[in-house]
Amino acid sequence: MELILVNLIDGLVTGLLLFMLSAGLTLIFSMMGVLNFAHASFYMLGAYFAYQISLALGFWMALLIAPIIVGVAGAGVERYGLRRVHQYGHVPELIFTFGLALLIEELVQFIWGKNQMPYDIPDVLNFTAFAIAGNSIPAYKIFMIFISVAIFIGLLYILTKTRVGMIIQAALSYPRTVEALGHNVPLIFMGVFGVGTALAGVAGVIAGPVLGTFPGMAFVLGSIVFVTIVIGGLGSLWGALVASLLIGWITTFAKSYNIEMEDILNGIGISTPENLSENVFRDIWALTSPQIADILPYILMVLILIFRPAGLFGKRES
Amino acid sequence: MPKGAKPEDQITTDPSKPAQRMRAGSMTLTWGPWIVAAVLLIILPYIFTSNSALTIMNQMWITVVFALAYNMLLGQGGMLSFGHAVYAGVGGFACMHIMNNTDFFSSFPLPLLPIFGGLFGMGLALIVGAFSTRSAGTVFAMISLGVGELIAACSIIIVAFFGGEEGVSGDRTYAMPFFGNEFLQQGDVYYLTAFWVFVSAALMYLWSRTPVGRMANAVRDNPERAEFLGYSARWVRFYSFVASGFFAGVSGALFAINYEILTEENLNAASSGVILLVTFLGGVGFFFGPIIGAIVFTLVQTVLSLETELWAFYAGSLFVATVMFFPGGLAGLIMMHVPPLRLGKLNLLVMPYIKTLIPAAIGILGLCSLVEMTFHYRHGATGDHEMTLFWTTFDSHTLLPWLVAGAVALGGILVARATAPSLKEAWDEANTPGGAS
Numbered sequence: 001m002e003l004i005l006v007n008l009i010d011g012l013v014t015g016l017l018l019f020m021l022s023a024g025l026t027l028i029f030s031m032m033g034v035l036n037f038a039h040a041s042f043y044m045l046g047a048y049f050a051y052q053i054s055l056a057l058g059f060w061m062a063l064l065i066a067p068i069i070v071g072v073a074g075a076g077v078e079r080y081g082l083r084r085v086h087q088y089g090h091v092p093e094l095i096f097t098f099g100l101a102l103l104i105e106e107l108v109q110f111i112w113g114k115n116q117m118p119y120d121i122p123d124v125l126n127f128t129a130f131a132i133a134g135n136s137i138p139a140y141k142i143f144m145i146f147i148s149v150a151i152f153i154g155l156l157y158i159l160t161k162t163r164v165g166m167i168i169q170a171a172l173s174y175p176r177t178v179e180a181l182g183h184n185v186p187l188i189f190m191g192v193f194g195v196g197t198a199l200a201g202v203a204g205v206i207a208g209p210v211l212g213t214f215p216g217m218a219f220v221l222g223s224i225v226f227v228t229i230v231i232g233g234l235g236s237l238w239g240a241l242v243a244s245l246l247i248g249w250i251t252t253f254a255k256s257y258n259i260e261m262e263d264i265l266n267g268i269g270i271s272t273p274e275n276l277s278e279n280v281f282r283d284i285w286a287l288t289s290p291q292i293a294d295i296l297p298y299i300l301m302v303l304i305l306i307f308r309p310a311g312l313f314g315k316r317e318s
Numbered sequence: 319m320p321k322g323a324k325p326e327d328q329i330t331t332d333p334s335k336p337a338q339r340m341r342a343g344s345m346t347l348t349w350g351p352w353i354v355a356a357v358l359l360i361i362l363p364y365i366f367t368s369n370s371a372l373t374i375m376n377q378m379w380i381t382v383v384f385a386l387a388y389n390m391l392l393g394q395g396g397m398l399s400f401g402h403a404v405y406a407g408v409g410g411f412a413c414m415h416i417m418n419n420t421d422f423f424s425s426f427p428l429p430l431l432p433i434f435g436g437l438f439g440m441g442l443a444l445i446v447g448a449f450s451t452r453s454a455g456t457v458f459a460m461i462s463l464g465v466g467e468l469i470a471a472c473s474i475i476i477v478a479f480f481g482g483e484e485g486v487s488g489d490r491t492y493a494m495p496f497f498g499n500e501f502l503q504q505g506d507v508y509y510l511t512a513f514w515v516f517v518s519a520a521l522m523y524l525w526s527r528t529p530v531g532r533m534a535n536a537v538r539d540n541p542e543r544a545e546f547l548g549y550s551a552r553w554v555r556f557y558s559f560v561a562s563g564f565f566a567g568v569s570g571a572l573f574a575i576n577y578e579i580l581t582e583e584n585l586n587a588a589s590s591g592v593i594l595l596v597t598f599l600g601g602v603g604f605f606f607g608p609i610i611g612a613i614v615f616t617l618v619q620t621v622l623s624l625e626t627e628l629w630a631f632y633a634g635s636l637f638v639a640t641v642m643f644f645p646g647g648l649a650g651l652i653m654m655h656v657p658p659l660r661l662g663k664l665n666l667l668v669m670p671y672i673k674t675l676i677p678a679a680i681g682i683l684g685l686c687s688l689v690e691m692t693f694h695y696r697h698g699a700t701g702d703h704e705m706t707l708f709w710t711t712f713d714s715h716t717l718l719p720w721l722v723a724g725a726v727a728l729g730g731i732l733v734a735r736a737t738a739p740s741l742k743e744a745w746d747e748a749n750t751p752g753g754a755s
Contacts, residue, residue: 035456081642088645091398094459095598098400099638102591106631110689113697223467223587230460283476295471298464305461306449 002133007252013141015248016148020203021221022228022240023155024196030172030235031192032082034090037097040222041104042197046070046204047213048108051119059122067201074197078190101218109215117213144206151202152241159237168192227301233314242312247297254293261287351606352520359512363505372504378616379515380572385597385608386522387565392594393602394526395558396538397451398459401466402566403589408442408469409435409567410584411480413574417488428493428501432514432571439567443560451555454541466590473582485581488574501575511572518565523605525561534558595637601647610648628693632686658748666748670741674734681730683708687723 025039049066050059057065077100085096120126121140129139159165171178171188179185211217228247232239262272262285272285292299304311362375384406391397413435417423450461473480480486490507491500501507525531533554536544541551574580583589592615600611615633622629644651658664687707694705695715705712712719 035459081638084642085645090455091392091396092641092645094398094456095594096638096641098591098594099634099641102595103631103634103638106628106634110628110631110693111696219587223463226460226463230464234456283478287475291475292471295468298468298471301464302461302468305457305464309453309457 002135003256005132006135006137007256008249009137009141009145011249011252012245013144013248014252015245016145016152017203017207018221018225018228018248019241019244020148020151021200021225022232022244023152023237024199025225026229026232026235026237026240028193028196029229031189032086032093034082034093034097035226035229035234036196037094037222037226038077038100038104039097039197039200040218040225041101042070042074042200043204043207043221044108044213044215044218045073045104046201047119047208047217048112048117048204049201050205050208051117051213054119054122059124063202063205066205067198070201070204071194071198074200075190075194077197078193082193083186101222105215105218112215114215117208119208119213121209140210144210147202147206151199155199155237224297227297229311230301231297231304231311233311236311236313239311239313247300250296250300251293254289254296257289259289261285355519356516359516363508369504372508374616374620376504376508376511376572376576377620378613379511380569380576381593381596381612381616382515382609383518383572384566384569384593385600385612386519386605387562387569388593388597389602389605389608390522390525390534390558390562390565392597393604393607394531394538395454395534395555395562397454397555397559398594399462399466399590400459400587400594401462401464401469401590402562402593403587404466404469404585405439405443405563405566406570406573407473407580407585407589408570409439410570410574410580411486412438412567413571414486414488414578414580415479417490417492417574417578418486420492423492423494425494427496428490428575429496429510429513431493431575432568435569435571435574436564436567439570440560440564443563443566447556447559447563451559452552454538454551454555463587466585466587470582470586473585480582480585481580483582485579487579490575490578507576510575514568514572518568519609522561522565526605530554530557595633599637599640599647601649601651603646604649604653607647607649610652614648626690628689631689661748661751663748666744667741670737670744673737674741677730677733677737679730681727681732681734684723684725684727684730688720688727691720691723 021039021043025036028034028036028039046066049069050062053062053065081096081100082093085093121138125138125140125143127139128136129142130137157165159169167178167183168188171183171185175185178188208217211220224247228243229240231246232241232243265285266272359379363372366372366375384402387406388399388402391399391402413431416426416431416434446461446465450458450465474482491502493501499506501510526534533544533549534557536547537549537551537554544554545551570580570584573584596611596615597608598611599615600609601607618633618636619629622632626632640647646653655664655667658667690707691705
C-alpha cells in the first residue's frame, strides 16, 4: 500500500513534467497545425540557460529569467523561421522543426560540450519532505508538483477567463474572422508559440537537476512528448493532461513492479516450453515489465492510432 | 534559389503548383543518363583505386538506394516517415542470419542475397503499412515514429534476432562462389553493390512511371480528388509503402554484405533522421535528387569529419538553410537553370554568379573559422593555444586571428549583399523569353 502511494507520487511528478511540455506543444499544434519537433529542444535550452544563470544569480532568478529567454527564442523561431517555411506546406514545416531540433542539439554541444552539467537541486529545497514507510520523498518533488499545478491552473484561467484567452481561442478556430475584427493574428500566433516554448523552458529549468542536464536530454523526452499529445488527441489540452498522467503512472508502475511475461503466459494457460534456452521465442518468454517500461508509451500510441486515430480526447483527424 | 529571389521564381516542389512540378519533373530523363550512370559505375574504381575510396563509394551507393527508397514515400507519395531505417535494418539483420546459416548459405550465390533483404523489408512494410497508410500527413509520421522507436527498442530486448548491443556479424565469403568469385576483395563487393544500385534505381524509376507510381503523385497532391476518380488513396499509399520497404531492405542487405555486421545503430531514430536529411538535401521533387543528396552527404560526412569535429553542426545548419531557402534541394537548384538554358541565356548568369557567390562563400568560410576558433577557445585542452585552420597555424587566444576572421566574414557577406540585386536582375533577365539583352 505504501509502495503504491510512493509510485503514485513519482508517476505524478513525471506526468506533470510531461504535461508542461505537452501543453505547449498541443497549443502550438492546434494553432498552426504543425507538430513542433524542436519542442523538447527548447526544454533542453531551458535547462542549460538555467544552469548558466544559476551560476551567476542563483536558482530562483534562473527560474524567472531562463523561460523568458527561451520564450523569446521560440517567438523568434516562429517569426523568422516557421512563418517563412509555412508557405511550402505542412511537411516542410515538420521537416524544418526536425532540422531545428538537430541544430539545437549540435549548438548545445558546441557551447557546453558533451558532458553532463553539474546543475544541482538548490540547497533550499534539498531536504526530505516526508517519508512513507521508509521511502523518503524529497522536497524538490513536491516543489515540482506545485509549480506544474500552478502553471496548469494559470494557463486554464488565462485561456478561459481572460479577454486575451478568449481572443486566442477564437483565433485558433476562426483566424480570418478574428483578423477581420481587427486583431493581429500573426502576432497572436507568435505569442502562443513563445508562451508554449517558455513553458517547455520552465519544465527544463525544474527538470534539469533531477533528470540531468546533458545534450541528449531533448532526445530522451522529445519523442515521448509527441506520443503524449497523440494519445491525448492532437490539440486537446485536457487530453494532454490525461495522457501525461497516464504515461507517467504506467511507466513508473511498470518499473517498480517486476511483472514477468512467463507468469502472464502461464496465467492464460500457455505452459513454459521445455529447454527454454533453445527456443526461438526465449526472449519473449524472458520479458519483464521494467525492461519494456520505456517502450510502453509507444505501444500505447500505435494501438491508439490504429483503433482511435483522433486520440483519447481528440475531436478531429488531422 | 539565389539571394533575393522570390519563391515564385523557382520551379520546385511548390504544393500549390503541381502542374509545374510535373513539367520540370523526371519526365525528361531518357536512355542517355542511364548509360552514363552505368559507365560511371563501371569505371569509377579505375579512377579512384585506393581501398578507402572504394569503401566511401560503397557507402555512397548504399545510401543512394536507401535515399531513393525513402523518396518513394516522401517525394513521390507525400508520406513523411521518421522510422524508415527500420525496414533497411530488418532486411539487413535477416541477411546476416542467412549468412550465419552455413548449410543454406554455402549453396547460395551472394549476389542474390539483396533479394532476400528486400523481401524481409517488404514483409515488415506489409505488416506496418496495413495500418499506417490509412492516412498521410501527421498521423502517418507519428505511427512511423512510434513503430521505429518500438523496433529499435526491441533490438535490445529480443537478443535472438537482433543480437543485443553487440549486434549480429557474419562472413560473406562462406557463400557459394559466384563464377569462382568469393568476394574477398573490396573491388568485387564494389561491383556487386554497383550492380544492385543500378538495378534498384532503374526499377524505382520504372515504378514511378507505372500507373501506381503516377497515382502516388496524384494522391500526394490531392487525395480527395484521387478518391473521387475511383482510386483508393489508402491502397495507393500502401503499394508505395511496400515497394519502398522492399528497396530499403535491399539497401540493408547491401550494408550487411559490405560491413558484415549490423547493430542497433542501423535501426535507430538517428539513422532514420539522417536519411530524411540526405533525401531532403538532394531534393524530393525530382527522381535524381536523392542520388545527388546521398553523394554529397557521404562526401561531406567523410571529408568534413576528417577536418573538423563540428561537421554535424555544419550539416545541421545546411539542412535548416535548405528547408528555409531552397525547399527543392540541390536537384531543385539545378533544375532552376533549365529554363534559362532553353532560352539560351545561361551565359548571362555567369558573371553575376561569380560576383555574388564567391564573396558569399568567402564570408561563410570566415564565419566557419569564427565558429572553429570559438570551439577551440572553449573546448581545447588547457594550455593548448595553437590551432591550425586553412593551413595556417596561430594562437587562438590572441586578438589578431579573431579580427582577421571577423573582417573576412563581414567583408564577404557585405560584398555578397551588395551584388545580390544585380544577380536578381540578371536572373529575371535570363528567365524572360525573347529580346536580346
